[in-house]
Every structure is written in C-alpha cells, then in structure tokens.
Amino acid sequence: MIESSSIKYFVLHLALAWGLVLSPLSHAATGEGQFLSQEEIVLQGKAFIVDQLPWDADRMEVEVSFKGKGLTLPPGAMELKFELQERASKFGYMPLTLRVTVNGETQKVIRLKATAAVYEDVVALNSDSRKGNILTVGDLKLLRVKKTPSLRESFSDIGDVVGMELRRSLNAGHILTPRELDQPVLIKRGDRILLVAENGILKITAPGIAKDKGIEGTVIQVQNLETKKMVYGEIVDSRIVKIQLQ
Secondary structure, eight states: OOOOSSOEEEEEEEOGGGTOOSOTTTEEEOSSOEEEOHHHHHHHHHHHHHHHSSSOGGGEEEEEEOOSOOEEEOSSOEEEEEEEOTTOOSSEEEEEEEEEEETTEEEEEEEEEEEEEEEEEEEEESSOBOTTOBOOGGGEEEEEEEOOGGGTTOOSOGGGTTTOEESSOBOTTOBOOGGGEEOOOOBOTTOEEEEEEEETTEEEEEEEEESSOBOTTOEEEEEETTTOOEEEEEEOSSSEEEEOOO
C-alpha cells in the first residue's frame, strides 16, 4: 500500500510565461491557447508512478494509457496534478487521476489506466529434487520474476533455505515457500547420541539413545546408557543432546 495521511499529488509546472515547453511536438502555446498532448500526459503519468513506488526503476515496468487526443487549454500557467488513491496497490492495476489546471483553475479531470509490473529475485530449485532432500547451495538459485500476490511468502535469500528439508518432490525452477519446507529431523528414535551436561566449568558427557525424534532446539526424551535413567534434553545437532544437571 502507498501510505499517506492525505492524498498525494505530483505537480508539473508548465511555466509558459517563462517560455518553457516540454517539447515542441507535445506541448504548444499560442496567443489564444495551448495544447497538452496525449503523449505528454502518458509520459508524466509514468514519471509520477515511478516516483511513488519503492523499487528501483530498472525493476519496474510501468504502463499508463489515455485514449483521449489531448487537451486544448486557455493560455496561462499550467499544472498537472496526478493523484493515486491512498490504499492503491504498489503493483498491478492502480487507479490514477489527473487534474489539469491553468492559473489555478481546474480545466479538466481525467481518469487514467495505470499498471505497474515489479520484478523481484526469489529462491527457486536449480534442479529436480525429491521429498526429504536436505537443500544445499547447489540445489538453489535466484530467479527474477514478476511480483504477484502469490509470491508474498517466497524467499529472497538463499541462506534462508539452505539446510531445510523438502516436504514433497518438486521440479527444477519451482519457487519455494515455507509451506513446502521443514526443519530437518536431526535425531530419530533409536539413534545413538551423546548426552552433554554443563554447569560452569564442569562438563559431563555420557552415551545415550534417543526415545523420540526432533529438530534442532526441540526437547526429546533420551536414555542415559550408563545409568539407564530416562531424562529430557535439547537437541543441539545430529549427535548431541544437552541435558540439565540434577
């Protein structure tokens, strides 16, 4: 959304009294009046949209259409005031209004059709990948695509995806989203693990066996193989479970 506490305007001053014209073909002035061409309306509408959006110009494709043939206006200081609705989308269709004034008086209000396509880099699969695969840097690539509402959950940084596990098999080029990924299960039920307990400078280790499965940071039940006691500990990595000293 384009946030604003009030309507935003883009004002173009065509100071004809100073002899300034935008181009000899698109804008002309005579003693009896002046002409604002269709081409100039579209050009300035595009400039306004680009100015309002938060992305670099090389990442956008902006189109503005106006079916009129241009405007014949009285002589004087002309202003073009473009207006976007406060809640207009930042891409896709955007309702655009142009108010044309001469010497401060409104001469014409025009509704224009404006659209903006925004391109962004998203993380996609570099090759076909099967369910359960743990993704590496080589499995991934950045793909530049047109921004759409469906891509709101996509990733923009490969580092956010490396090490994740695929929930289902996917083809090369597929754009990844969180619902297709899981934190990998580091320890499975029955795995032999190392129990580690620390208290200041004191560190105690013992062999153990996992009674649950889990991902990094989760708490599972384990058995100390030396004492045969059942305890709970937090998974640190694929072989270490950290427990609290009793």
